[in-house]
Amino acid sequence: MRPMRPNQIIGLTLIALVLSAAVIGTFWTPFDPLRIDLRNKLAAPGLPNLLGTDEFGRDILSRLMAAAGTSTSISLITVSFAVCGGVTLGMIAGYARGAVDRAIMMVNDAMLSFPSMLLALALLSITGANKYGIILALGLAYTPAMVRVVRGAVLSLREREFIEASRIMGNSAAYTMLRHLLPNCLAPVIVLATTMFGSVLLTESALSFLGLGVPPPAPTWGNMLASARPHMSAAPWLGIFPGLCIALTLLGINLFGDAIRDRLDPRMRGL
Amino acid sequence: MLRFALTRLLSTIPTLLLVSIAVFGLIRLIPGDPASLIMGDLADTAALEAARQAMGLDRPVPVQFLIWLGKALTGDLGNSIASNEPVLDLVLRRFATSAWMVLIAVAIATLIAVPLGMLAARRQNGALDLGIIAMSTLLVSIPTFWLGLMILLTFGLKLGWLPVIGYVAITSDTKAGLIYLIMPVLTLVLHEVGIIVRMARASTLDVLRLDYVTHARAKGLSEAAIMTKHVARNAFGPTWTLIGLILGNLLGGVAVVETVFTMPGLGRLIVDAIYARDYPVIQGCLLFVAVIYMVVNLIVDLLYPIFDPRVTAQ
Numbered sequence: 228m229r230p231m232r233p234n235q236i237i238g239l240t241l242i243a244l245v246l247s248a249a250v251i252g253t254f255w256t257p258f259d260p261l262r263i264d265l266r267n268k269l270a271a272p273g274l275p276n277l278l279g280t281d282e283f284g285r286d287i288l289s290r291l292m293a294a295a296g297t298s299t300s301i302s303l304i305t306v307s308f309a310v311c312g313g314v315t316l317g318m319i320a321g322y323a324r325g326a327v328d329r330a331i332m333m334v335n336d337a338m339l340s341f342p343s344m345l346l347a348l349a350l351l352s353i354t355g356a357n358k359y360g361i362i363l364a365l366g367l368a369y370t371p372a373m374v375r376v377v378r379g380a381v382l383s384l385r386e387r388e389f390i391e392a393s394r395i396m397g398n399s400a401a402y403t404m405l406r407h408l409l410p411n412c413l414a415p416v417i418v419l420a421t422t423m424f425g426s427v428l429l430t431e432s433a434l435s436f437l438g439l440g441v442p443p444p445a446p447t448w449g450n451m452l453a454s455a456r457p458h459m460s461a462a463p464w465l466g467i468f469p470g471l472c473i474a475l476t477l478l479g480i481n482l483f484g485d486a487i488r489d490r491l492d493p494r495m496r497g498l
Numbered sequence: 499m500l501r502f503a504l505t506r507l508l509s510t511i512p513t514l515l516l517v518s519i520a521v522f523g524l525i526r527l528i529p530g531d532p533a534s535l536i537m538g539d540l541a542d543t544a545a546l547e548a549a550r551q552a553m554g555l556d557r558p559v560p561v562q563f564l565i566w567l568g569k570a571l572t573g574d575l576g577n578s579i580a581s582n583e584p585v586l587d588l589v590l591r592r593f594a595t596s597a598w599m600v601l602i603a604v605a606i607a608t609l610i611a612v613p614l615g616m617l618a619a620r621r622q623n624g625a626l627d628l629g630i631i632a633m634s635t636l637l638v639s640i641p642t643f644w645l646g647l648m649i650l651l652t653f654g655l656k657l658g659w660l661p662v663i664g665y666v667a668i669t670s671d672t673k674a675g676l677i678y679l680i681m682p683v684l685t686l687v688l689h690e691v692g693i694i695v696r697m698a699r700a701s702t703l704d705v706l707r708l709d710y711v712t713h714a715r716a717k718g719l720s721e722a723a724i725m726t727k728h729v730a731r732n733a734f735g736p737t738w739t740l741i742g743l744i745l746g747n748l749l750g751g752v753a754v755v756e757t758v759f760t761m762p763g764l765g766r767l768i769v770d771a772i773y774a775r776d777y778p779v780i781q782g783c784l785l786f787v788a789v790i791y792m793v794v795n796l797i798v799d800l801l802y803p804i805f806d807p808r809v810t811a812q
Contacts, residue, residue, distance in 0.1 A: 470641065
């Protein structure tokens, strides 16, 4: 193992911070993130509300911590969805070739011909704007990119001798795919999944910001920013902290993603 | 060249067909009567019955699709439930707003980012390079809607230099239009610079490793001549493709930036239509954006040989 570079350390630290805030926020927050206290609304950062309160007197820090749990869990489930779907379809398309491949890739390319944000919006208009709708819409929107990467990897792998050997030994296609193809195309999958996590988190926040995400009063960073808009001049901290959380999380993921790519994908090293 | 253009043009047809099937299917996937989805909840029975006839709901689904596709091809995307305006007019008007903002922003971002990326590659691992990478990673990590809010807070609310709310079309009043465009464009530029710099740097590094660059150096050419005459053109290809993708992406949905700066753009139209369950508008927008996305990528591909004449050979 090479020693960690400063940017990797910063990336890992940021991710660790966000994840621990998410885990702690799920079980414990300084105040109840949903408790309304109108006598104490729009309080500036200080004591007892370290980061101030919002227009309903709810504690910002508590809401940020609860939102960290919501955002990271939605992103994790969505990425897992895209990885499972993408790996399955990509391996089948790349391994089977022929008509199956063409059918899968035709639908896939059509989906890729939409910007992913827009695809998510289109799917959201069917699934409805709630937690499960978002996971389904984002998961479907992000699957095609994964399919493409896995298929590309499988296409070159399937011509290699060890795959041929597995086939000659009489192994079933499913066994060959799971035992031999899957482990060998994990590197690009992990690289893509890392960047995808950041992208999903950003899209989820953007959807929440647009009012099409997890419905209030449940806090997400995006809907906290959206409700901060009318109060920006009186209480700028309402708008500053949630955005800072999103930015720091994304920064962590981007730095971490670069580090992962350097390690797993030697061709990209140093670029 | 013409052959390349034609094959490329024809290759978009199957995708367009699939996209239109998907957009058509959208309405069928939502529970309820498609006619009442299209006409809205307030339409009377006679109007609904007329709509059912016109959409061919009493006939097989493929026939319904052909009816719909035929209308869409002639520019009839139906009327908005909310405003009763023809969807195509609405989409085109909103698109003009988004397009001005996006085109200006991407042009500025390219002019800033490509030289910066090349400069960083030229001094790989030097202080300048690390600085540029750090800056671009930071810019990429800041969500545009937050960046926009912070710009609004700084220049609009605290300093009071620029108008916070409202919008004037650049076509009706150039000066006022430009003033309203400053903050959204600045937001987009900062974000896109971050993305484009990374790509420009990476592709320049790829080219700098090649033998012909070493040869040019051995010939005694100045570094400036090598960068501008030999490296720039070869390194710009991948960046150009990325710019096309960014352009297509942005033209279809800068909903968040439009929301922050209350601009009546296409992205905002889609979001509002989803709120209001205005299905004809949702369908029209999706179809339009898919076409725009494809047209932009087509133009990018067709212009590619200007930078890289080798491409047409394939």
